[in-house]
Amino acid sequence: MEDRWLQRARRGFFLAWIPASAGLWVALSLAGGRGFLQSAPWVLGLCLLYAWLCYSARYLCRVLPLRRERLSRWLLTHILAALLVSALWTAVAWLLDEGWNTPARDWLGVGLVWFGSGVLLYLVSVGFHYLLLSLEETRLAEQAAHRSALLQRDAEVRALRAQLNPHFLFNSLTALASLLEEDPARARDMCILLAEFLRSALQHGGRAAVSLEEEMALAHQYLAIEKIRFGERLAVEEDIPAECRAARLPPLLLQPLVENAIKHGVSQLLEGGFVKLAARREQGGLSLSVENRFDPEAAPSRPAGMGLRLTEQRLRAFAGDEAWLRVTARGDRFTSSLWLPDTEGA
Amino acid sequence: MSANATPLRVLIVDDEEPARAFLRRRLAEVGGVEIISECPNGFAAVKAAAEHKPDLVFLDIQMPRLDGFEVCELLGPGVPVIFVTAHDEHALRAFEVAAVDYLLKPFSAERLRKALERARTRIGRPAPEILSIAARAKPGGYLERLVVKDGPDIVLVPCEKIDFIEAQQDFVALHTQGKVLLKNQTIASLEAALDPRHFVRIHRGSIVALSRIAQIHPYSKDDKMAVLKDGTRLPVSRAGYKKLRALWEEGAPAPETGG
Structure with missing residues (x-):
């Protein structure tokens, strides 16, 4: 029951990457670099990789619950993580694009699109994870309340039957x-x-x-x-x-x-x-x-x-x-x- | 129909007076019955049965100290019993101890008449074979105590007090802490009624409590000898030793095995 709910949320998360990667594809074509059709497979591949990386941010979110008293530390951690993961992603894109063959100035525009969208996508994912975690928490609390109500009713029925x-x-x-x-x-x-x-x-x-x-x-x-x-x-x-x-x-x-x-x-x-x-x-x-x-x-x-x-x-x-x-x-x-x-x- | 038959001499056993009164009145209504005694518990019932030799016993199941099944066992297979109880949870067991009938309180005079007819057809015929006293135990369980007639007394023997049991013709001898009690029972039916995790038939003629074995010695080519904590020596057959080994392998504390 719980698993199916999580599975659905996960599917939603990955499906949301389809429009995201399409947007990135368009942005990259406009920034120069490869031809429009040529770039499709590697944009898609890299987005898949990044979707997975952003999904893993869930574990970081789980160990870093959102609390007011630790807000600065919390912000710093996620911004650092966003910069780091995005840099990593850009580096992979550079390698796949054989960036060393391209003059640095020509690749700069493409690189900035990769890096910028990387940071943005990561932060959006973090937001999504926090939303999911808080929903999960409420759901568990509801379940616990439901269970104790059931227990109470069960006890009443049994007590009555005992009479x-x-x-x-x-x-x-x-x-x-x-x-x-x-x-x-x-x-x-x-x-x-x-x-x-x-x-x-x-x-x-x-x-x-x-x-x-x-x-x-x-x-x-x-x-x-x-x-x-x-x-x-x-x-x-x-x-x-x-x-x-x-x-x-x-x-x-x-x-x-x-x-x-x-x-x-x-x-x-x-x-x-x-x-x-x-x-x-x-x-x-x-x-x-x-x-x-x-x-x-x-x-x-x-x-x-x-x-x-x-x-x-x-x-x-x-x-x-x-x-x-x-x-x-x-x-x-x-x-x-x-x-x-x-x-x-x- | 029952007017020209000789009245049945019956015993009523129930610990609740209103229940005895109810049965008494229904029996008067149906007729053809002479109540020879009313007993408020199982001990009185066993005594009254020995004294009056009733044709039929009406027996409640839930009673203090001795329950209806234990009373039935002490009465032996020769005394026809009709169980009278408030609830049908014991019906299957009642059938297994070959009761004549099983009445649920409160019952109608018509239902009682049928039970009496059934009793009349039973009387005079040889008593049916009781499957085993294991039937007395709750389904899926084993006996927790044995009931034994010791002269005029009734002794309740909790199974954990039994050291070993020996077969003696039609009887078994229960050895409990130095005392010996004779019970009219076969060793095979007793074996089936006792918890096999604690009691092992180590030989054709004996059952021993696993916890009482101190040592096992080789005795002859096939047989071994068990020495109990009180010094008693009992022969162990090959099959018996196999059963003991199986229990020890399952984790039961094993004694020394000499030689």
Whole structure:
């Protein structure tokens, strides 16, 4: 993709040499020297050589970016390069023209045309390269922005799909079907919980930021549903001070951590376990942790979740590279903790 | 139709009470079934199965400690199993361990009736041959632990704790850190289920954990002798030695080779 764009620019550059060499051809004929038709092949040949030389100026332009504070050095370098390359070109023209056979004064006019047009063409090429380089830069910046937007959207879609984890959904429906017969009032409550949870998950997914309070409400709905499935086996603890509730965070950030805590915690424990959610204001930001009991012997290899990495990416995309997420397993406690700096009304 | 047949004696195994209640009610609806026990986990299920000898077991797959496939393995091929799960990701494995049926929660009474009919045709016939316990592993993977019945207890043996395995008629003896556990299994099916990068069948009658080999000595013209870190000596056949060499050439740490 990038290559094709560059190829097109390069083709344009070389095509522009056709009118340039035609002009030179006319100028040279007027300045004397060889006959009009006779000179065509060597003018064309020399222009080809020079086109290539001027194209190589691209590399010089790349190492010498245009900056105000170094303008004089920049000017000097390019003017020197123009004089040098053009002199070289004129010398080659002189050799090919067998200049030693021509009296110096007769060749002077021709030589001046070569040299002058050489300097001019070189400088024009330099201008072209700078234009190309700056276009390239903008294009790359656009691509990077596009990529990060895609990443963001991807994260949202995946986070949303994680909510519709088939196990969660089908197990909840089974519990619902069973409650319908045993306890219609609780079945109705569960229907409402499920609807509220799915609705808020969908709504959150479409937003740029939510408050911790909103994210906690979602977690409550989720945990209330899981509590119906697991019954006494699931205990929920919470320590969210009031001053943390307004903090902003990316939507559905906490949710996958809570879900993990259930999946690798209580659902793997014969005698049940707890999930503890805690928040603190710390170091100009917000600390959050999700802690759960787990069975260290339950799963020999706990795959370091794709989901966790995604959560970390989303956290950083939202709050910058200072933000972090880490998981620790100590004894039978598993903790996911994260910190993000305060953001202004995001 | 099911009214004049003898009721099927079934066991329900699921860690979620609402799911057990759901199945209980559907079974009552369909009829012809006697629930002899409900178990909230795999350990209780293995114990109840040994005690009550059910005709059929309804088995959830995602459960704490022992998953449905491990329970199925411990029950042995003689006990017909219907898997009951929320998601169809395990369907292929369920087929490979010769389950009677595979029900997706929540299911209709009609679907349950079909599963029960299928179970009735299975009961009394010889148990189908289970392809291999390798089927229990996730597709493309190997077993991470073995489940063994040790008297009344169920022992979970993580594969990294296994030193070597010896064939003993219809059983295999798992040697783990000085302890020996017997498992009702053929050595060939176990070989297929273990990760070949860590476990090598060095002889017709033995599999060894590569990391436990301390030395290899020449023994006879064709055979060699492996000395393990705990001093155990195991014969190595020519084919077994070839496999070991191939692993060492791939970069596995090689022990001393005497002579």
